[in-house]
């Protein structure tokens with residue numbers, strides 16, 4: 705496990721919100737990503753290699769999921785606006801128009817993009833730490849991007 709790709713201690717991933725961090729992709733562009741407790745209790749891998757299986761089988765045995773921090777309704781809108789995304793009953797909530805996303809599968813279960821999936825990143829848990837293991841991304845650091853591309857971040861929804 706590449707120590708430079710350590711995102712956070714597993715115990716620091718909140719159960720009722722999100723852990724925000726930055727990644728860079730192959731072009732050097734930085735993006736925001738979020739870790740979220742998926743509700744499972746076993747340590748193990750997580751990410752796109754098994755997401756399709758989870759869709760089919762409902763297999764959700766990993767303790768954390770990792771998603772790019774952008775809604776699937778309007779993809780420039782951040783779900784975690786810098787202080788943690790709201791969650792309700794194990795689902796991430798986009799405060800802009802009230803889309804709900806299953807924390808384990810990333811699927812929108814209610815709202816204007818119902819049926820769409822958040823973009824996932826592969827992570828793995830080893831020895832109580834969460835590591836980014838996605839070949840397409842590298843860990844940059846904790847917290848949001850310096851610039852704020854989410855110009856419409858004012859909530860329209862009471863949650």
Ligand code: FES
Nearest residue numbers: 775777798801803
């Ligand atoms: S931007 Fe997320 S629900 Fe509309």
